[in-house]
Amino acid sequence: MADKMKLVMVGNGMAGVRALEHLLKLAPGKYEITIFGAEPHPNYNRIMLSSVLAGGTDIKDIVMNDWSWYADNRIRLHAGHTVTRIDTAARKVYSDQCIEADYDTLILATGSRPFMLPLPGADKEGVIGFRDIADCEIMQETARSYKKAVVIGGGLLGLEAARGLLNLGMDATVVHNSANLMNRQLDEPASRMLQAELEAQGMKFLLRKQSEWIYGKKRVKGIRFTDGSEAEADLIVMAVGIKPNVSLAKSAGLAVSRGIVVNDYMETNVPGIYAVGECAEHRGIAYGLVAPLYDQGAVLAKRLAGVETGGYEGSMTSTKLKVSGVDVFSAGEYEETPGTRALRYQDELEGVYKKLVIRNDKLVGAVLFGDTSDGASLFSIMKKGESIKGKEKELLLGFAPGGQTVSPSARLERMADDEIVCGCNGVSKGAIKEAIEDKGCSTVGEIKACNKATGSCGGCKPLVEGLLGLYAGERAGQSVKEGICGCTPLDRDEIVAGLRRLEPATVKEAMVALEWRQPEGCTKCRPSLNYYMGMLWPERYKDEKESRFTNERYHANIQKDGTYSVVPRIYGGVTTPSELKKIAEVAEKYDVPLVKFTGGQRLDLFGVKKEDLPSMWEDLDMPSGHAYGKMLRTVKTCVGNTFCRFGTQDAIGMGIRLEKEFERMNAPAKVKFAVSGCPRNCAEATIKDYGIVAIDGGWELHVGGNGGVHVRATDLLCVVKTEDEVVEWGGAFLQYYRENATWGERTSVWVERVGVDAIKAVLDDPEERKALYGRIKTSLSYINDPWKEIIADKELRKNFEALAVPAPLN
Amino acid sequence: MTKMLVANVTDIDARGSRTYRHEELEIAVFKLSDGQIRAVENRCPHKGGKLSEGMVCGTAIHCPLHDWKIDLKTGRVYEPDEGCVTSYETEVDEAGCIYITI
Numbered sequence: 001m002a003d004k005m006k007l008v009m010v011g012n013g014m015a016g017v018r019a020l021e022h023l024l025k026l027a028p029g030k031y032e033i034t035i036f037g038a039e040p041h042p043n044y045n046r047i048m049l050s051s052v053l054a055g056g057t058d059i060k061d062i063v064m065n066d067w068s069w070y071a072d073n074r075i076r077l078h079a080g081h082t083v084t085r086i087d088t089a090a091r092k093v094y095s096d097q098c099i100e101a102d103y104d105t106l107i108l109a110t111g112s113r114p115f116m117l118p119l120p121g122a123d124k125e126g127v128i129g130f131r132d133i134a135d136c137e138i139m140q141e142t143a144r145s146y147k148k149a150v151v152i153g154g155g156l157l158g159l160e161a162a163r164g165l166l167n168l169g170m171d172a173t174v175v176h177n178s179a180n181l182m183n184r185q186l187d188e189p190a191s192r193m194l195q196a197e198l199e200a201q202g203m204k205f206l207l208r209k210q211s212e213w214i215y216g217k218k219r220v221k222g223i224r225f226t227d228g229s230e231a232e233a234d235l236i237v238m239a240v241g242i243k244p245n246v247s248l249a250k251s252a253g254l255a256v257s258r259g260i261v262v263n264d265y266m267e268t269n270v271p272g273i274y275a276v277g278e279c280a281e282h283r284g285i286a287y288g289l290v291a292p293l294y295d296q297g298a299v300l301a302k303r304l305a306g307v308e309t310g311g312y313e314g315s316m317t318s319t320k321l322k323v324s325g326v327d328v329f330s331a332g333e334y335e336e337t338p339g340t341r342a343l344r345y346q347d348e349l350e351g352v353y354k355k356l357v358i359r360n361d362k363l364v365g366a367v368l369f370g371d372t373s374d375g376a377s378l379f380s381i382m383k384k385g386e387s388i389k390g391k392e393k394e395l396l397l398g399f400a401p402g403g404q405t406v407s408p409s410a411r412l413e414r415m416a417d418d419e420i421v422c423g424c425n426g427v428s429k430g431a432i433k434e435a436i437e438d439k440g441c442s443t444v445g446e447i448k449a450c451n452k453a454t455g456s457c458g459g460c461k462p463l464v465e466g467l468l469g470l471y472a473g474e475r476a477g478q479s480v481k482e483g484i485c486g487c488t489p490l491d492r493d494e495i496v497a498g499l500r501r502l503e504p505a506t507v508k509e510a511m512v513a514l515e516w517r518q519p520e521g522c523t524k525c526r527p528s529l530n531y532y533m534g535m536l537w538p539e540r541y542k543d544e545k546e547s548r549f550t551n552e553r554y555h556a557n558i559q560k561d562g563t564y565s566v567v568p569r570i571y572g573g574v575t576t577p578s579e580l581k582k583i584a585e586v587a588e589k590y591d592v593p594l595v596k597f598t599g600g601q602r603l604d605l606f607g608v609k610k611e612d613l614p615s616m617w618e619d620l621d622m623p624s625g626h627a628y629g630k631m632l633r634t635v636k637t638c639v640g641n642t643f644c645r646f647g648t649q650d651a652i653g654m655g656i657r658l659e660k661e662f663e664r665m666n667a668p669a670k671v672k673f674a675v676s677g678c679p680r681n682c683a684e685a686t687i688k689d690y691g692i693v694a695i696d697g698g699w700e701l702h703v704g705g706n707g708g709v710h711v712r713a714t715d716l717l718c719v720v721k722t723e724d725e726v727v728e729w730g731g732a733f734l735q736y737y738r739e740n741a742t743w744g745e746r747t748s749v750w751v752e753r754v755g756v757d758a759i760k761a762v763l764d765d766p767e768e769r770k771a772l773y774g775r776i777k778t779s780l781s782y783i784n785d786p787w788k789e790i791i792a793d794k795e796l797r798k799n800f801e802a803l804a805v806p807a808p809l810n
Numbered sequence: 811m812t813k814m815l816v817a818n819v820t821d822i823d824a825r826g827s828r829t830y831r832h833e834e835l836e837i838a839v840f841k842l843s844d845g846q847i848r849a850v851e852n853r854c855p856h857k858g859g860k861l862s863e864g865m866v867c868g869t870a871i872h873c874p875l876h877d878w879k880i881d882l883k884t885g886r887v888y889e890p891d892e893g894c895v896t897s898y899e900t901e902v903d904e905a906g907c908i909y910i911t912i
Contacts, residue, residue: 025855025893072858074834451890455877508843520825520843520868523877546825550863550874558874562860610863803817803830803839 004032007304008093008103010083010248012037014046015277015293016109017065022301024073030305033075034101036093039132040080042067046132047290050157050323053136053164086252088270105272105304108260110245112278112288116238117152121214127236130161139235143168146234150174150223152211154181156319158239162203163323165237173204173231175211175223185319185330189346190353190369197326197351206231244279244286259286264311266300276300282312289317318379320372329375332382333357333365340364343396356396361389380416412466421467422460427453432464436471444468449486484742485524487516492742496532507533507547523549528743531630534666535738538779551628554800555786556613564613565606567627568620569663572637572655572675573601579622586619598627600634600672614797617787624787626664630744632671635659636684640677640694649694651677654723658692661727662734664783665776668741668750671734686714689747690730695719699726703733703759704751712748715756717763732763732772738779739772812912819845819906827862832912837898838862839908840882842869847900848882849910855893 009016012035020033037043041063048062070077081095086106094100114129116122126142128135139161142149147170151162154176165172174181180191181198195205210226214236222232244259255261255269259281266274266282277293278286287293292315302309318331336342336357345354350370356378357365362385366378378395381388388395415421417430435441435450444464448454454461483489490498495514504510507529511521521529530547545553556564568583587595587605594606602625608616617624627633635658638644640651655675665671674685675692685691687707691714693700698721702714717733720726736759741750751759763769790796814832822828822841829838829852838852838861850871852862859875870879870888879888885897901909 028855028894029896071834072853449890518868520866522867522879523865523872526865526867546823546866549865554863558860558863560857560859560875562858562863798821799823799826799828801828803821803828 005030005104006102007031007033007105007107008101009033009035009107009109010086010093011035011107011109011111011277011279012039012041012043012077012079013109013111013277014043014064014290015111015297016107017043018294019107019109019276019297019300020075021065022298023304026301026305026307031105033073034078034103035070035075036078036081036083036095036099036101038080038082039134041133042070042077042079044133049130049133049136050160050164052133053139053161053167059133059136083248086248086273088252088273091272103272106274107300108249108254108268108273108275108279109277110248110279112242112244112286114238115241115243117211117240119211119213121216121220122238124214124216124220125218126216126220126234127214127238130157130237130239131242135237136164139165139237140168142235143170147171148173148233149235149237150231150233151237151239152223153239153241154178154205154207155184155239155241156182156321158237159198159203159321160323161237161239163198163201165235166202170235171204172202173206173233175206175209175225175231177208177210179208181205181207182321182328182330185334185367186328186369187334187355187367189344190328190330190334190355190367193348193351193353193369194321194326194328198323201325242278242288244281246279249275249279257281257284264299264313265303265309266296266312267303274300274303283314285314287315287317289319291315292317316379316383318375320375327368327370327372329366329368329372331366331375331379332363333359334367335365343392345396354396356392358388358392361387363388363395377416377419380418384417409466409470412463412470421463422453422455425452425455427451429467432467433471436468442468442472445486484528485522487511487518487521487525488514490514492528495529496536499529499532499536503537504533505541507544524744527552527630531666531668531743535779538782552630554610554613555624555628555790556608557628559606561607563607563609565604565627566608566613566616566620567598567602567604567625568622569625569659570602570622571659572635572652574637574652574656582620582622586616589619590616598634600627601636602627602634611801614787614791614800618791623663623785630667630669632659632662632665632667632673634672636672636674636688638675638677638682640675644677646680647677647694648696649677649699651675651683651692651694654692654694654699654726655683657723658690658727658730662731662776662780664785665734665738665780666783667734667738668743669746671747673730687711688714690733692726692730697721699723701726701729701733704747704756706746706748708746710748712752715751717756717760728769728773729763731776732769733759735772735776735779736762738776813909814912815907816910817908819847819902819908822847825866827866829860829862835912836860837910837912838871839900839910840866840871842866842882847902847908849898849900850880850882850885851896851898853895854878854880855887855895856891861895 043065045062045064051057081097083093084096085094091103092100114131128138149165149170149172151158151174154174162172162174181195212224212226214223222230224230246256249260250256260275260279262275262280262282266276268275276296295315296312299309299312321328340357340359343356352370355367363382415429418428421429431451432453435447441447454464498514502513504513510529526547530544533541550558556566590612592605596604598604635655637651637655641647642652671689673690674683674688676683676685677694685693686702687705691702698719700719701717703717705714706712824841824843827838827840836852837849840848852860854873856878859873861871863874864872870881872879878891885895887893899911
């Protein structure tokens, strides 16, 4: 560890910490990191302070990196320490609490402070800025005993502060030197509409006022303006602007102008010292908004990690006001100047105003009031600097004049490049386009391998397919056949046929026999082969736990922190007081932090440590609920004719029987059942894989429903008279699904793919139906409760335990 | 540098893993299908997932949380993701004792 470079950062705010987060990803372990932060808090989201003030958000909710983040990343944090001196020759920094630290690399991320007008009386008690948690606390404290607040500054920050003070029950007056609020971002009409809206919320305004002095004794009493008028005040908040914190840098001899001067790589004029964030001045600009600061942080992280970067080239900025009930967006040039033309849309009935400023057919500015939904896409058009000739009106109004609706592909084409298509993995349209056009991807699978789009929930697949159609041109149609994953060109049917022919004994043998490209496959093909082989040869195939996902290997659901959740089986959602007591006792014994009812009428015990799982199962002494696998999950029931006055059949009894019949069943994907006791369908059976709805004198059998990623109502398979038939038809349907669907394919997708009529045709034949039912019963007879198996087997149990703490040898 | 006897090869299933703590660190020890032993810090560079819980495929581990694929020898994350996890030197003696150097 001795060879690690020492990195010290002065400042513990958003820009600096963001840069370190990047750095830790790019070069983990390269630096030994120390942070000095003047505030006694971990890094928090300063932008959200106005939400804290506005109420509803607690200070702890805005913490972005809690104390454990520093510990987890082995960062030494001196919170509450102000660095007072840098010795650039000895490469050391000194704090006000006599801590010193050596550095090889120093980052100055000292941020800024509110610019306090140098008015006589500005040092009185009750005159503050609006910058940090301490300021928020003063405002909250003041609101308890005082009434009148004056905010100097009618810009973004001032209005947000005033709104917060109103929420605290104070009487808030905003003093502004211009006639128009937010005059640095808004034109006059938008500014007037904003003022009217805020006045309706109770805010008061004193416009075109220059402050002269602040009066009062020890505490502020009021403020006097240059025109001779006065305003009473118990609290004055100055929000007229910010000033980069540069004194530390200046005294260390760094080049300082308005901020600490940096080049495109965030380097100051002293080697080894960098500056980032609000304290830095790049090409003459010191930014005060978060987006450019994050851009700077990304460049700095790459530089420090030794990764190639084109440098920081400055940012175009946009603003949004965060005041509830008021939507304001502004970017670029907001006033017409010679050489520009503007388009305006004003609707005072709905309170909507939009303006676009255009120069040389390019969008150079936009102001939106009331409806800011187009803000992000307009901003991305501005940043790209492309010609909008012919599209101007459409951009303003959001639809093509003439009223014709836009086709889906036209909408995709028009979508901004930075708009996110895959929300799970944060993949933008631009990244997908690049994968298609520059990296030659011509299938959804290739795009997924390239940038992960569609890789998680898959909900964006239609959009990605649409983009393929749009940008891959003819390639999309004639692309090579896709295998089930990148390890093989074979599809599901070819694999199953190959397995039947070659009869391999293990997954590894199957991969050799079928000429896999990757000798041990991946997390997609390994579990599929394991499933197919278990389905084909239930009697002799030995299930490989190593080829199953984490959840199916440990028979519990892994959570984001590495703990597990445990769902015991509660047949049909019916329990007893003694069973509930037992679950409660187990939950207490193992300090379970969260007990939650699942959507499937069961109880979920969250936050269980892996090493506790086997003994917890032992104490529960209940079967596994299989809430974690591609297996039969829950059987949801309504109360049926047991109690319900509408019930026509015993829904609970039917549900419990089905659950006992098919529990432990492996399947291509998870399978859910439900049984409703009458057509009111309270158990929501028509969005389940196998849904049963009782009618007077019989049962309707529904299949292929889904309430998840792709909501789909079931198809009616048939209507039967007896409970035995419900079980037999269900078993036959499930076995036919098990034998024919692709691993990972839910019944909803499979039924849609093959068509319910094709399935009906097979199941209608009584002999075929009985044979299928027989095969699923055979399969089920070889599977035991996994929890009981693990409890009884030391070899299996050891995998849940950590190794004993070893003794060092030297 | 600290060298420790952590386990015997028989304590770990092939394509399986065990973990232990060393001071602040949690280490995941893996046995590949050919019996080789690998050790890395038990923390995915993406969202901190426990790599020990993932699936061993050849010489790589797939994180259980979001399927990041990481080489167990170099600690390098496979594309399209990027990042790196610390890997540790392992030795196995004739008796099957596993030694890890941190």
